[in-house]
Amino acid sequence: MEFAEKVRVLRALRGISQSDLAEITGIPGTYLSNIETGKVLPSESWDRCIRLGLGWTPAVDAALDALEAAMAVPEEAE
Secondary structure (H helix, E strand, C coil): CCCHHHHHHHHHHHHHCCCHHHHCCCCCCHHHHHHHHHCCCCCCHHHHHHHHHHHCCCHHHHHHHHHHHHCCCCCCCC
């Protein structure tokens, strides 16, 4: 799961709107939108702000990766 998708998923799970997250983090809404759509990657400091704002810990990151793996559609044998 890419960074942008993780931001969208965690924001939705937390029930936080994009504008709320922008306010929490201090990141301009238009820039946050570009982060969520994968158009840009945040700077290290904004990455940290997003992670803090969403409660995104290493354990949460691992859980998102595990969820993605569990939801993967197995390739059919040819």
